[in-house]
Amino acid sequence: MTLPPVEDLQRRAVELFELWRVRDTAVDVAYNRRLRTCAGRAFVENGLIELNPHVLEGAPEEVDGVLVHEAAHVAAWRLFGNAAEAHGRHWRALMRLAGAPPDVTHDLPIPSRPSGTVGARHRSRRRFSYLRFCEACGDRQLLAAVRYGRCHGCSRRDSYLVLRAPASAAGRAALERITLEDARARCADIMGRV
Ligand SMILES: [Zn+2]
Ligand SMILES: [Zn+2]
Missing domain, CATH: 3.30.2010.10 (Metalloproteases ("zincins"), catalytic domain)
Incomplete structure (x- = not known):
């Protein structure tokens, strides 16, 4: 390609x-x-x-x-x-x-289920699952929708890494395997910052 x-x-x-x-x-x-x-x-x-x-x-x-x-x-x-x-x-x-999804740091690419299988009808309602880490304290939440309120762990705002995957069993399993270190490695995309 x-x-x-x-x-x-x-x-x-x-x-x-x-x-x-x-x-x-x-x-x-x-x-x-x-x-x-x-x-x-x-x-x-x-x-x-x-x-x-x-x-x-x-x-x-x-x-x-x-x-x-x-x-x-x-x-x-x-x-x-x-x-x-x-x-x-x-x-x-x-x-x-810019019209881009503002709530997601990175997508986890997961092959999607072939259409026509059971459950395809529901996909449009809850298309994604989210894994949210607080970078300050490491608090980890698997969520159906992203929220950016205060962290329950350390009460900081605005220090989240959010990974998104399709709301399928495979997508959720992939999110469950991600550690804070994995998330940091995937999301460490800003270089030369003081
Ligand atoms: Zn925190
Ligand atoms: Zn980034």
Whole structure:
């Protein structure tokens, strides 16, 4: 499966910066074959976004979502600096403005059930399950919908990592296997942050 050329992705990133009213729209987008678990990462101070071709060749429909995710990190840095928590409310507001799901840090790709099987009818009602970690204290919640209130463990806000998978038995099982370390490895996508 061929991935879009970086020139197209770069143009898209500039459009996003304009939408977000980021004055400095300089950005580089590159594919990096050395990336392992993360789908993409952002060097916020250098304005560089790297995408993982290994992951995205298997899921080309996710390229735009990953690009928006990483571009929002660069934009949050340019607009708010260190005041923006990694996947906190500033970043989520930018995601929402771009029409992207604001509540999810990363998707866990799970092969979906063939349509026509029992339960397919219900899929549209509860399509996803969510695993939410508090990065501050490690509190772990498997949820049917994401909530961003205060953490029950440490009462902090805005320090959640949220992984999403289809609300199937396979999806929930995959989420149950994820540890905080796994989640951190998948979501450690902001480089060069002070
Ligand atoms: Zn906590
Ligand atoms: Zn991120």
